[in-house]
Amino acid sequence: MIYPENFEIKIGFAQVREMLSDLCLSPLGRQFVHRMQFLTRHDLILRLLQQTDEFKQLLESDAEIPLQHYFDVTAHLDRxxxxxxxxxxxxxxEIKMSLRTIRGSLKFISGTEEGKFEALKALGANVTVERSLIAALDKVVDDAGAVRDDATPELQRLKRDLIHQQSILRKQIQSILKHAKNEGWTPGDAEPTIRGGRLVIPVIAEHKRRVKGLIHDESNTGQTVYIEPESIFELNNDIKDLENAYHRELIRILVGLTNTLRNFIPELRKAYQYLGLLDFIRAKAAFARRVEGEKPELYKYPHINWKQAFHPLLYLSHRQLGRLTVPMSLTLNRDQRILLISGPNAGGKSVSLKTVGLVQYMLQCGMLIPVEDGSEAGVFQDIFIDIGDEQSIENDLSTYSSHLTNMKKFVTVADKNSLVLIDEFGTGTEPVLGGAIAEAVLQNLNDSKVFGVITTHYTNLKNYAEKTPGIINGAMRYDHKHLQPLYQLEIGKPGSSFAIEIARKIGLPKHIVDKASSLVGKDKIRYDRLLEELESEKLELETKLREVATQERKLKSSVKEYTDLKNYLDESKQDIMREAKGKAKLLLKDANQKIEATIQQIKQNQAEKEATKEARKELETFSAKVREEEPRPAFKRSAGGKALKEGDNVSLIGQDSYGQIVGIKGKTAEVMFGGLKTLVKVDNLEKVEGQLPNLNKKAKAESGYSRGLDITRRMADFNSTLDIRGEYAEDALTKVMNFTDEAIMLGIPEIKIIHGRGNGILRQIVRDYLYSVREVASLGSEAEERGGDGATLAVLK
Structure with missing residues (x-):
């Protein structure tokens, strides 16, 4: 039950309904807007909310659902x-294009991901639109709304003949008109025109006898007459006959098409009801997007647990003006059923009450409501409201009498499933009596387990709420220092009207304010002053909390910046190391090639002294260049002139050649540089700190260039294709790992692994492993003619 009859106007829902109507694309949707009403069935409300929420998701995803040609063809179907x-x-x-829209919508929604948009899918479950019917309509009328020339062979022939005859007629009449212009019988700018469905030429009235033919009309001034020349009578007659024949054939086609359509009318009415519902749901979804509407968790019983709710119309108005709307959070449950809101005038009490009424009414009409995600709501069987001036001269009712009439309705009808909204409770009569009656009514409503939101200034009601289970005080906060309302609803404490404070601060004479204070009494003044002090302390605490929150945000931001910087440095380090390794591979490759070339040159010259010297000189020059590019070792040269002994790590002074002393004889030291033993003067050596690489006996026996030759040989012998077909998964993975590691070490740019197709197990193992290797730049299948997805190509960094 909704009370009173003009509830929607009082609460503002009439404006919401009008906005929804404007958002509809057709009269089909507007019909559903006008029929929208307050619902009390939980399952039905939930289904409507789900439909609207799903369509809102479609709109937010910019899905290409058909939104054109929402024609209302009800009158056409009736005919x-x-x-x-x-x-x-x-x-x-109109029928053809709208049926396309219906079919397109059904196809789009049914084709969405399984498990999504189930409510919208269910909406069109029993709707069918025969493709053959659309094809039959399309055969006659094109997408521009014109009749197709080839709708039937006869229509096509008639159209062709008509065009041919019209072409002949135009040529003849142009010839006649040209002659008449030359003779001065017609104006110089005259053109053929149509009169009575016949082609005619304009002739100056004084020369009308000069042109043989039939006069069809004359101009308003009488200076021009329109004559059909005698020579084109037959042509005009032929064209008229063709036009009549064309029209008869078209009517025959339309009659046949209408007969075909008649067989589908029951299905079509259902389809157009679906189109209207889609339009209606789309309008609700569009409105929800405007007011940031959400679907709350819906319970079968009365319940309100809204987070950051706001009045939708106020929100839209403020947004247009660039102002913020202060939201409110509200909880009404079985333990806390009635909220009593107090506070100063113009502080937002009535807006809060209207917000509750409008939002709950919207919800039970199947609309998403402007609350934050995670909110909860329930279903009420009745909503009663007492708001505004209901004075009636006709019924001889004063404002207070009207309020009492409403109270009578509330206390006799409202129960535990009702929501009661009362604005300015108890006003309109002598305050003491009004407060007493209001308290008695409040007690009755509370005893009936009614849910409600009530606004008041009466202290006795605040005190009653403070000590009565089921009722809770609420206050509209007010900045008493600046005399400004904050429009914030605070649950748990009563609000002050701040009447004395406001009177004092706006400059009312002090003796009047003091007299008013004495008349009110010390207890009342103390009570309001306590509320004022609490409000001041709360504002101060909130300021400090905001400062702490700001500092916390700055701290989090700093920590994030630090973390991002650390991650960036770590990534940069890895990139630099990869780049260094790459350069080292290229450097090693160049060095090996240079050594091989030098050895080959010495062999070809049969160790001739001059040629050998020249080759050594080139090698030393290349070595010096390489040393410039090599990274410096981790150890350091020791300061001072310490005596050298066997086993010391040393380097040549001024160079980056490092080795270990094997023995010392006088002023000469025997030093092992890599795998080469050399005699060096002690004065040319200096000791270095740290350990040189620990070379094994085999490595010490090999020379540096022989090691280079070994790597070069491995590069030359390396086969970049690995065949693992027929291998067990574990063995295949081991081979792939070793093969990949060697390819990376040798700097091979691309490798190929043949695993065959089969069940795809080996392919999956190979690709899973290669995806995990950082040095792999990309993966792909071999060309189809060379094995396709039976082989994997990997490009290495």
Whole structure:
């Protein structure tokens, strides 16, 4: 039950309904907007909310759901249902295009991901649109709304003949008109025109006898007459006959098409109801997007647990003006059923009450409501409201009498499933009596377990709420220092009207304020002053909390910046190391090639002294260049002139050649540089700190260039293709790992692994492993003619 009858106007829902109507694309959707009403069935409300929420998701995803040609063809279907009647071309066009929209919407929604948009899918579960019907309509009328020339062979022939005859007629009449212009019988700018469905030429009235033919009309001034020349009578007659024949054939086609359409009318009515519902749901979804509407968790019983709710109309108005709307959070449950809101005038009490009424009404009409995600709501069987001036001269009712009439309705009808909204409770009569009656009514409503939101200034009601289970005080906060309302609803404490404080601060004479204070009494003044002090302390605490929150945000931001910087440095380090390794590979490759070339040159010159010297000189020059590019070792040269002994790590002074002393004889030291033993003067050596690489005996026996030759040989012998077909998964993975590691070490740019197709197990193992290797730049299948997905190509960094 909704009370009173003008509830929607009082609460603002009439404006919401009007906005929804404007958002509809067709009269089909507007019909559903007008029929929208307050619902009390939990399952039905939940289904409507789900439909709207799903369509809102579609709109937010910019999905290409058809939103054109939402035609209302109800009148056309009614005419088509009459045997013998036929539809005009424009009606056929509207039916064809709207049926396409219906079919496209059904196809789009049913084709969405499984498990999503289930409510919208269920909406069109029993709706069918035969493709053959759309094809039949399309055969006659094109997408521009014109009749197709080839709708039937006869229509096509008639159209062709008509065009041919019209072409002959135009040529003849142009010839006649040209002659008449030359003779001065017609104006110089005259052109053929149509009169009575016949082609005619304009002739100056004084020369009308000069042109043989039939006069069809004359101008308003009488200076020009329109004559059909005698020589084109037959042509005009032929064209008229063709036009009549064309029209008869078109009517025959439309009659047949209408007869075909008549067989589908029951299915079509259902389809157009679906189109209207889609339009209606889309309008609700569009409105929800405007007001940031959400679908709350819905319970079968009365319940309100809204987070950051706001009045939708106020929100839209403020947004247009660039102002913020202060939201409110509200909880009404079985333990806390009635909220009593107090506070100063113009502080937002009535807006809060209207917000509760409008939002709950919207919800039970199947609309998403402007609350934060995670909110909860329930279903009420009744909503009663007492708001505004209901004075009636006709019924001889004063404002207070009207309030009492409403109270009578509330206390006799409202129960545990009702929501009661009362604004300015108890006003309109002598305060003491009004407060007493209001308290008695409040007690009765509380005893009936009613849910409600009530606004008041009466202290006795605040005190009653403070000590009565089921009722809770609420206050509209007020900045008493600046005399400004904050429009914030605070639950748990009563609010002050701040009447004395406001009077004092706006400059009312002090003796009047003091007199008013004495009349009110010390207890009342102390009570309001306590509320004022609490409000001041709360504002101060909130300021400090905001400062702490700001500092916390700055701290989090700093920590994030530090973390991002650390991650960036770590990534940069890895990139630099990869780049260094790459350069080292290229450097090693160049060094090996240079050594091989030098050895080959010495062999070809049969160790001739001059040629050998020249080759050594080139090698030393290349070595010096390489040393410039090599990274410096981790150890350091020791300061001072310490005596060298066997086993010391040393380097040549001024160079980056490092080795270990094997023995010392006088002023000469025997030093092992890599795998080469050399005699060096002690004065040319200096000791270095740290350990040189620990070379094994085999490595010490090998020379540096022989090691280079070994790597070069491995590069030359390396086969970049690995065949693992027929291998067990574990063995295959081991081979792939070793093969990949060697390819990376040797600097091979691309490798190929043949695993075959089979069940795809080896392919999956190979690709999973290669995806995990950082040095792999990309993966792909071999070309189809060379094995396709039976082989994997990997490009290495």
């Amino acid at each position: 088509a249902a009459i045997v013998g009647a036929f539809l005009e071309v424009s009606a056929i066009y």
